[in-house]
Amino acid sequence: MSSYRKSWHPYIGPNDPCPPIEIKYYETPPNLYLGFQPRGLKQFDPSTALFKGTLWPALYAPYSNPYKKKREEGE
Numbered sequence: 001m002s003s004y005r006k007s008w009h010p011y012i013g014p015n016d017p018c019p020p021i022e023i024k025y026y027e028t029p030p031n032l033y034l035g036f037q038p039r040g041l042k043q044f045d046p047s048t049a050l051f052k053g054t055l056w057p058a059l060y061a062p063y064s065n066p067y068k069k070k071r072e073e074g075e
Contacts, residue, residue: 030058041058043055
C-alpha cells in the first residue's frame with residue numbers, strides 16, 4: 001500500500017513577497033488504493049464507526065497537519 005501523504009517542491013520565485021514553503025504536502029484518500037470493496041472486510045463497531053466517519057478500518061486515514069510542528073517552532 002502506498003503512503004497517504006505525498007509531498008512536492010513548488011517553484012520559489014526570486015521576487016516572492018512571502019517566506020517560501022519549501023515542501024508542500026497533500027493527502028490522498030485510502031479508497032484510491034483499495035480498488036474494490038472485498039467481501040468480509042473488517043468493520044468497526046457502530047460507536048467507533050461514527051467517531052471515525054467510516055465503517056471499515058481499511059478506509060480510515062487519520063489526518064495530521066504536516067505544518068503544525070513548523071508553526072509551533074516558528075512562533
